[in-house]
Amino acid sequence: MNEVLKRFQNLGIIPVVKIDDAKMAVPLAKALCEGGLPVAEVTFRTAAAEEAIRSMTQAYPDMFVGAGTVLTTEQVDRAVDAGAKFIVSPGLNPKVVRYCIEKGVTITPGTSSPTDIEQALEFGLEAVKFFPAEASGGLAKIKAMAAPYVNMMFMPTGGINEKNLNSYLDFPKILACGGSWMVSDALINAGEFDKIKELTKQAVNTMLGFELRHVGINSSNEKEAEQTAETFEKIFGFVKNSGNMSVFAGTEIEVMKTPYRGTHGHIAITTNYLERAVYHMTLQGVEFDMDSAKYKDEKMTLIYLKDEVGGFALHLVQR
Numbered sequence: 001m002n003e004v005l006k007r008f009q010n011l012g013i014i015p016v017v018k019i020d021d022a023k024m025a026v027p028l029a030k031a032l033c034e035g036g037l038p039v040a041e042v043t044f045r046t047a048a049a050e051e052a053i054r055s056m057t058q059a060y061p062d063m064f065v066g067a068g069t070v071l072t073t074e075q076v077d078r079a080v081d082a083g084a085k086f087i088v089s090p091g092l093n094p095k096v097v098r099y100c101i102e103k104g105v106t107i108t109p110g111t112s113s114p115t116d117i118e119q120a121l122e123f124g125l126e127a128v129k130f131f132p133a134e135a136s137g138g139l140a141k142i143k144a145m146a147a148p149y150v151n152m153m154f155m156p157t158g159g160i161n162e163k164n165l166n167s168y169l170d171f172p173k174i175l176a177c178g179g180s181w182m183v184s185d186a187l188i189n190a191g192e193f194d195k196i197k198e199l200t201k202q203a204v205n206t207m208l209g210f211e212l213r214h215v216g217i218n219s220s221n222e223k224e225a226e227q228t229a230e231t232f233e234k235i236f237g238f239v240k241n242s243g244n245m246s247v248f249a250g251t252e253i254e255v256m257k258t259p260y261r262g263t264h265g266h267i268a269i270t271t272n273y274l275e276r277a278v279y280h281m282t283l284q285g286v287e288f289d290m291d292s293a294k295y296k297d298e299k300m301t302l303i304y305l306k307d308e309v310g311g312f313a314l315h316l317v318q319r
Helices: 003-011 021-035 047-057 075-082 094-103 114-122 140-145 165-169 185-188 193-208 222-236 274-283
Strands: 013-017 039-043 065-068 127-132 153-156 176-180 211-218 240-241 246-249 255-256 264-269 288-296 299-305 312-318
Touching: 003 153, 003 274, 013 185, 013 193, 021 039, 021 047, 021 185, 021 193, 039 047, 047 065, 065 075, 075 094, 094 193, 114 127, 140 153, 140 165, 153 176, 165 176, 165 193, 176 274, 176 312, 185 193, 193 274, 211 312, 222 240, 222 246, 222 255, 274 312
Parallel strands: 013 039, 013 176, 039 065, 127 153, 211 255, 264 312
Antiparallel strands: 211 264, 240 246, 246 255, 288 299, 299 312
């Protein structure tokens, strides 16, 4: 998988943006970046698209900006010259796809049928857009088409929102989802960038789905750990269960038999997509202890943050 597609996968959500006035591009980019999604697919549905891409990439060089609704090779050139890092099209136009490949530009063309996918495979593409997603059969159709095309990844767009986002992302053949619910035309045109920032944060939080798994308490020895767990069982009815390294009281409290990570202990937080969460948190300046990472079937299942919070070590766990 090339670097552009890996970045799609790490981001999980690709805001699909229609900009009528290029002056809105920079404040929109700011809202998306501060909201936790430094990415935008700027659609060539308006005359402002090219200038908007240029403004975004100049103001925010690290932002991952691409062009959508690209229908011609001339639009490919305009988008790339303006700073676009990827191209997305609503359908699979062989001329446009071939042109992007020749120029070394990543393109995810729109597909909605096995015939489309076979054309994409002929071009050697690893991922395609599935559009319009909900109107074309949604996740059920993607799953059906993914069965014979085992190496193809999909980026559904069209009808994706905060209610069905995770149902799509849970399917391993989904690279990312395109959506505009956090960047609607009405919000952009009204200049409601604080609202866009808020909705963007909500979208990221919905995707990652952080929840408290358990609190770990450090003890000096096994006897102390057993006594602490017994106290939680007596007071709250959290059933005690002894293991090799710790004693659980229910599922919420873990008492370590010997001092472990953290001054006082540790806190475990679950997430829907661990590796994606690490990527997003890293964008926000969070540092991780990569040596602490655990894997199963080459997928990360656990990792600790470098810094303690309130005397507790923090670790993420794949739900």
